[in-house]
Amino acid sequence: MTAPTAPPPRSDAAVGTPPPTARPSLLRRVWTSYAFRRICQSVFVVWLVATITFLLMHLMPGDPIEIMAGRLNSSGMSHDQAMATAANIISYDPNANVWVQYLEFMRGLVTFDLGNSLTNPSKTVFEHVMEYLPWTLFAVGAGVVLAVVIGLSVGMAMAYRRGSWFDHVMTSIGSFLTGVPNYILIAAVIVVGYTMLGVLPFLDMRGRITAGVEPGFNFVFFGDAVFHAILPIIAFAFTATGSFMLNMKAATTEVLTEDYVTVAQARGLKAGRISRSYVGRNAMLPIIPQIALQLGTLVGGSIVIEQILQYPGAGQMLMAAISNRDYPVVQAAVIILATSVVIASLIVDLFLVRVDPRIKSEGQDA
Incomplete structure (x- = not known):
């Protein structure tokens, strides 16, 4: 009698078990990732802004040579001599082929070589823009931070006290701040504080820093810079504060009706922990994406605010460059401002994905 032999091992296919799937390659994972797609979208937006800006600048009537020649001609120089001098100073040919100019412009944009200012050839465009841009970003950034702190705190308090006198008063204030342009509000502050009451030193607050204060990493310079930027910061915070108040109230009111908040209350958790960990976080x-939108709105609206307050930031520089037909400076200013807003939006989106992974999965399903 022979001993029974063991049956041969069955394969996974025989028992119906699917073979293990191959892990996607690194290139495929990068290509399909949410971060990569958002970066590609941001690069496309910057290219589109750069192209539109280039076309708009070259469709504008007049050229910088004629403007500078007119100034030289008014000082007593003959027309032909003024045109020759202006062409020699500016070194710009408005009659060159547009496609050649566009390719040169894109090459300079990729290599971060945007050329020299036409009205100030001794400085590069980047140096010229960076003299003004940090002041605008400082005022706008401080205004948004102030608006976020006040708006989110007051908005959450409005939701917890909905229906009370505090809710009604704050809702009216938020609607007023959102509906009225910030330049009208800051103009009213100047009229009341400086003209009527005489308590606002508006004339001393104009400009970037006080004469004689040396820039540096010290409290004297920082305090003086904040003193001159108080009015722009308040102006930038006006509209954003009202918007954040109303949106945070609506979001908090909706979260308070969720089941997990009721369960947390039934578990006996402290009200402060529920407010921070359950209500406030969700x-x-x-609100997070609206921060990037507010940055874009405030940076774009800095032109009017800086003109009213005599604050020499990127808005004033852009207006002067447009009036002087300084094409490289205008193009660089618009592109840099747009890029800063795009980068801020990209950072906010990537941060939001880390906080709420559902956005990533929804984007992949789409």
Whole structure:
């Protein structure tokens, strides 16, 4: 009698077990990742802004040579001599082929070589823009931070006290701040504080820093810079504060009706922990993208605010460059401002994905 032999091992295919799937390659994972797609979208937006800016600048009537020649002619120089001098100073040919100019412009944009200012050839465009841009970013950034702190705190308090006199008063204030342009509000502050009451030193607050204060990493310079930027910061914070108040109230009110908040209350958790960990964190999710939108709105609106307050930032520089037909400076200013807003939006989106992974999965399903 022979001993029974063991049956041969069955393969996975025989028992119906699917073979293990191959892990996607690194290139495929990068290509399909949310971060890569958002970066590509941001690069496309910057290219589109650069192209539109280039076309708009070359469709504008007049050229910088004629403007500078007119100034030289008014000082007593003959027309032909003024045109020759202006062409020699500016070194710009408005009659050159547009495609050649566009390719040169894109090459300079990729290599971060945007040329020299036409009205100030001794400085590069980047140096010229960086003299003004940090002051605008400082005022706008401080205004947004102030608006976020005040708006989110007051908005959450409005939701917890909805229906009370505090809610009604703050809702009216938020609607007023959102509906009225910030330049009208800051103009009213100047009229009341400086003209009527005489308590606002508006004339001393104009400009970037006080004469004689040396820039540097010290409290004297920082305090003086903040003193001159108080009015722009308040102006930039006006509209954003009202918007954040109303949006945070609506988001918090919706979160307070969720089941997990009721369960947390039934478990006996402290009200402060529920407010921070359950309500505040989830209510802030729809507010985070609005921060980037507010940055874009405030940077774009800095032109009017800086003109009213005589604050020499990127807005004033852009207006002067447009009036002087300084094409390289205008193009660089618009592109740098747009890029800063695009980068801020990209950072906010990537941060929001880390906080709420559902956005990533929804984007992949789409």
